[in-house]
Amino acid sequence: MDETTPPEHLNPLERFGRDIRQVRLARKLTQKQLGKATGYSEGYVSKVESGTLLPRPSQKFAKGCDFTFGTGDLFSGLLERIDQGEHPSWFVPYLNLERKASRILAYSTNLVTGIVQTEGYARAVFRVSNPRASAEAIEDKVAARLRRRVVFDLDAAPFLWVILHETCLRTVIGGAEVMAEQLDYLMTVAASPHVEFQVMPFSAGIPAKSTMPFTVLRFPTSRTVLYTETRVGGRMHDSAQTVDAALDDYDLLRAHALSPDRSVSLIKSLLKEYRA
Secondary structure, three states: OOOOOOHHHOOHHHHHHHHHHHHHHHOOOOHHHHHHHHOOOHHHHHHHHHOOOOOOOOHHHHHHHHHHHOOOOHHHHHHHHHHHHOOOHHHHHHHHHHOOOOEEEEEEOOOOOHHHOOHHHHHHHHHHHOOOOOHHHHHHHHHHHHHHHHHHHOOOOOEEEEEEEHHHHHOOOOOHHHHHHHHHHHHHHHOOOOEEEEEEOHHHOOOOOOOOOEEEEEOOOOOEEEEEEEOOEEEEEOOHHHHHHHHHHHHHHHHHOOOHHHHHHHHHHHHHHHHO
């Protein structure tokens, strides 16, 4: 990041980094000293200040800066607003819960689930869904989507179970190269010990009542929440009857989907087609 770049030309993380640098210098601290005070390396601080740390600085670092600088909740609050600012307001309540969940059960019928989308795939989706947005606005949305993966870096990372309908894998989003990259990433995701991955094949028909995408969040407190999304926005549901019906549907979907091994085999087959 060029120090002469006007603030209005910086993305949110670059502005965050510039603010950290300005306060650090005002407090007469080196990057090494700030790193030691917050529990991070000098290199980490450098990447934060340049706006190049992906997916984003941690809340622990932001809170450490606030404590070291004596700035209250300034930087931790700013980081939280950055996370929320590039998402629709109706999606923010879901994001706040997603970070606290112990299990995430996701079923998607037409697009790859957001939390496991690649940069290129997410960019193609946002370009279609936000046709009048500027290139900068699209990039901010892409970065915000990728930052959702930070939950898997937490000490108590959630267990993710993803069921994708075969439609998600065969609908070409962004071109063959983008799809190949996305499917390759899905195989990486499927290999994680914190993830279970299945594909719902066309041959399964309609195994459950729900034909729409939905996500169930489960928490250590035994609370369970259902999230559904429509064209006009998303909605959280926590009534026992509604949540139980969704869990019953998810059990049926799991039973009718391909096994994890067969799911990966299908992805490998499709990957060869996209690369060809």
